[in-house]
Amino acid sequence: MDTKQLIDQLVIEGAQKPLPGPMRQTLVWLAGTSLYVTTLTAYNGVRSDIADKLGNPRFALELVLLFAIASSAALAAFCLSRPDAHQKPWLRFVPLGFLVLWAMTAFSGAPELTAADILQSLTAGQFDCPWNILMLSVPPGVVMFLIIRRGATIRCCWAGGMATLGATSLGYLWMRMIEQNDNLAHLIVWHAVPILLMCVVGMMAGHMALRWR
Amino acid sequence: MRLAQQGDRKAYGALFHAITPLLRSFVSNRVRNYPEAEDVVQEILLSIHRAGHTYDTGRPFKTWMFAIARYRLNDHLRRIYRNTGHSHISLEDLDNEIASPDVTERRDQSEYLDQMLSTLPKKQRKIVVMMKVEGHTAEETAIAMNMSVSAVKVAAHRAYKVLARKAKQEER
Structure with a gap:
């Protein structure tokens, strides 16, 4: 088939x-996910000291930054579903900036942690935390992957990573609202590290599921 | 593109005719072989058509179009490099084998080539003849044989290996 014939065919289509x-897309996804998280929170109940905690500026800032990570990661993922990244390729670095700010806010006391603290937290084996984060993140993550797949993604690892970061950071936010445990070692070992691992898996899933063929 | 997205087919056709020379010049900088370059241009046009819904009319069209073109071209080059990454035995090498004095003394080149080709399975023989004797591209051969491009390339690669081995045996 020559090029002219091909063009004629495409024009007919x-x-x-x-x-x-x-x-x-981001607003619709955030609205749906917020409704889902609110429903789950209403079902599970929030931590008993939530009123005190919300009065703590650092905790409030942590939640705000988590929401900023989720929304900017979702926006970046949806932009990345366009071949030209919606002509805003820099947008994919914004969630990483929020991530650094959040880590500095939430884990400012981390340098004082000892290896024994980390080891103690590790041996506690609280697998229910990453499991809960994963379970909360899977439905919004899958929805986001499906929406991204409707586009034509060129940077599929980035798109997968951003989609996972968006969904898991909301999972983390939800866990902070319901779990009454502010132990830093626990938060690092059973919340933050699993999220990073999930993002790596999300990047690999993006490479497999989002590649535009 | 804005008009095309609103259903104006004439504008859609005009757009494709306007961008084809741009794409041709973009591709020919990297792909020298004309039929191969034209295949890549067609692939890009098809991709632009398939990804048309991701274009935001508020943004420059060319940036979007060249993002697709670059992606498809890199895809094509990656495929080529991946294939040449394997030990490649071409029919030109086989010609050298045929041209060696001890072979040409015994028989005519084309007769020898025919005989060598006849040792291949029917499908492989047809692929080698189409690609190396008749000069078709892998894509054209794939369409004619109702196979995938990669399957054609793999079959051709295997056939070259067999032919080279047989040529060496004959030489001994």
Whole structure:
């Protein structure tokens, strides 16, 4: 088939209707996910000291930064579902900036931790925390992957990583709202590290599931 | 593109005709072989059509188009490099074997080549003839044989290996 014939065929098929913009996709995803998280929180109940904790500026800032990570990661993932990254390739670094700020806020006391603290937390074997984060993150993560797949992703690892970061950071936020445990070693070992691992898995899943063929 | 997304097919056709020379020049900088370059241009046009829904009319079209073109071109080059990464035995090498004095003394080149090709399974023989004698690209051969491009390349690679081995045996 020569190029002219191909063009004639494509013209007969016609152009497709454009997707909703990434900002709109993000807002819809955030609205749906917030509803889902609120429902789960209402079912499980929040930690008993939530009123005191919300009065603590550091805790409030931690939650705000987690929400900022989730929303910026979702926006970056939806932009990355376009071949040209919606002509904002820098956007994928914004969630990483929020991630650093959040780590500095939430784990400012980490340098004082000893190896014994970490070891003690590790041996406690609280697998229910990463499991809960994973269970909360899977449905919104899958929805985001499905929306991204409707596009034409070129940077599929980035898109997968951002989608996972967006979903898991909301899972982390939810755990902070319901679990009455502020032990730093526990938060690092059973919350933060599993999220990083999930993001690595998300990048690999992105490479397999989001690649535009 | 804005008009095309609103259903204007004439504008869609005009767009493709306008961008084809740009894509041709973009691709030919990296792919020298004309039929191969034209295949890549067609692949890019098809990708632009398939990804048309991801274009935001509020943003420059060319940036979006060249992002797709670069991706498809790199994809194509990656495929080529991956294939040449294997030990490659071409029919040109086989020609050298054929051209060696002890072989040409015994028989005519084309007769020898025919005889060598006849030792291959029917499918492999047809692929080698199409690609190396008739000069078709792997893509064209794949379409004619109703096979995937990679399957054609693998079959051709195996056939070259067999032919080279047989040529060496004959030489001994």
